[in-house]
Amino acid sequence: MSNLSELTPKPARDRSDLMVICDLVEPDTKVLDVGCGNGELLELLANRKNVDARGVEISQEGVNRCVMKGLSVVQGDADTDLETYPDKAFDYVIMSHTIQATDRPRDVLRQMMRIGKRAIVSFPNFAHWLVRFQIGIKGHMPITETLPIPWYETPNVHFCSIRDFDALVTELGADVERKIGFDSRGRRLEGPGAGFLANLRAERAVFVLEKP
C-alpha cells in the first residue's frame, strides 16, 4: 500500500462515516485507528469520547501533522505492522476508507480482529448503482465522489462490494455486530428495510465486527 499517502489528506467531502464511527465507539475506551490520515477521527474520539486514541499512518506528512497536534501516531504500514501489537490490546481497531488500499485486506482484517476486541471498517461499496452504471453501461472505471481518483493514480487496489465483504467476514469466522450503509448523499440506510438492495443503494458501508 505504498501509495496510500495519496489518500491523505483525505478528500474534502462528506465524512459522515467518521461521525458514525465516532458514535459507535463507547466512551473511555482504547482505540487504534489504522490509516488515520491527519488524525481527524482520533481528535474526534479524544474530544467527544475521552478515548485513549492511537493511530497508524503510512504517509510521513500525515504522521507529522498528527504528532504536531499531540496525537499518539506511529508511521507504519497496515500490511506489515499490525502484527507487532499484542492480542486484544485495543477495545476497537478502526479502518476508515483504507482497507481497499491495502495489499492483503484479508490478513489486515484478521490482524485487526486479533489485536482489537472489535473491528470497525468503512469502505466504498463497489456494487453501488452509480459504479455499476459507469462500468456496465458507460464502460469505464468509476469516478464518483467517494472514488474521485482515476484508475491510473488510485491507491485503491482491492475493491469489494458489501456482499463480498459479508462473505469475507463469514470466511474469517467473525460476527457482524452492526452494518450501516450510506447513500450518495451521506444518508444512513438504517432501520427496517435498510438491508433491502443495500448492496445497490449504499455508496459506502461501515461494519462493526466481533470475533468470539
Added chain:
Amino acid sequence: MSTTTKPAGPRSSGKSDPLVDSASLPCSYAHFGPDRPLKLDSGGQLSPLTVAYETYGTLNSARSNAIMVCHALTGDQFCAGVHPITGKPGWWELLIGPGKPVDTDRFFIICANVIGGCMGSTGPMSIDPATGKPYGHSLPVITIADMVRAQVMLLDHLEIPDLFCVMGGSMGGMQVLDWATKYSDRVFSAMPIATAMKHSAQNIAFHEVGRQAVLADPEWHGGDYRERDTTPHKGLAVARMAAHITYLSEAALHRKFGRNLQDRDAVTFGFDADFQVESYLRYQGSTFVDRFDANSYLYLTRAMDYFDLAADFDGNITNAFANTKTRYCIVSFTSDWLFPTSENRMIVRALNGVAADVSFVEIETDKGHDSFLLDVPELFEAVEGFLRSAARQRGLDG
C-alpha cells in the same frame, strides 16, 4: 552526602585550554562523597563522584516540570543559550529556550555532562584518589547505564521526584531509553531521537577505527599524555574526521562540497587538501581536539558500543517496556545511516508489542545523523506537539 558548588565564572587566567579548566566551568556541580559511590556495570564503583550540570528555566512548586536533556557523544551540559567557553550557541539552542519547542518559560531543563566525559563530571581527567593523579586510562569502563545512574543521583540530589520528560539524540537517545525502561515510574514522557536499542556492528566498527587512531598516536603514552604535557591530537583528529563522515550523508556532502577544489583552479598532483571536503574534514578534526579529551573519546565510544538494552532485560526487549506508563515519541531521519530508521523502528515495534503510548516520526532530510542538531523545522514541530500534549496530560499549566 552530596554537595553543590557553583563557581562564580570562568577563570580569568587567560589560559585557553577549556579541558584543563573544566573543573571551574560556569555551571553547577553535584559532589557525592565516599558514602555515595556510583556503582558501575563493570563491577567496580566510582567515588568520589562529581556531576557537572547546567539548568535552564524554573522548577515549579510541584516539582513536576523538569526535563532531563541527555547529550550525545561530543556534546556537553551547555545545551541552550551561549556556550561559556566557545561563545557559540549551545548544541540544542535551536530547540531549547524561551518560547522555543522546549520552552524554558514553562519547563525546568537539566543537562548533565556524562560520567566519563571531559566537561567537569568525573572522567579520565579527574583525580584518582588512589594515586593522586588523573585517572587517564585507568578509569573503569563506563556504560550508558552508569551515566544514567549518575543522573538519577543528580535528580535525587536536586530533590526532584520524577521527570516530565527525558530527551536526547544518538548517545543521548540511548540514555533516554535506559532512563525510560529502568526508571519508568520516574519518567512521564520520553523522546529518544536518532538512536537504537543497541549499537550495530557497523557502528562499533567505526568507533574502533577512531579508537585505534588515538591509540596509534605516539603522544597517547598509554593514556598518561597530560602528565607529559602533550595530547594525541593527531590521532583524535583522525578519529573525529572518520566519525564526522558518518554524521553526514552522501547527499549532504555532495550538496555542500561536490568535487569542488579548495582555493585552487586545478588539482596539485600532491596530497594537500585539494578538495573542499578534505579541507572541511581537516578543520573539523583540528577544532575538535581543542575541546575534547582523547581518553574521554575512548571511554564514551566504548559506552555506546556496549549499549544493548535487551541484554539488560534477560535478552527480551519486551521485558524492558512491559507495563510502561511512559509516553514515547521516537524520531528518525531518512538520510541517517548511522542510526537509520530501521533501528528506530525496532524501538517502535517493541513498544507496540506492549501496546504502549507511542508516536513515531520519520523526518525527510538529507542532513544525515546530525539532523537532530540542525535546523530541521519538522523536528521542532514534532517536539513542540509531543511536549504540548504530554504537558496537557500531566496537568502542567499553559
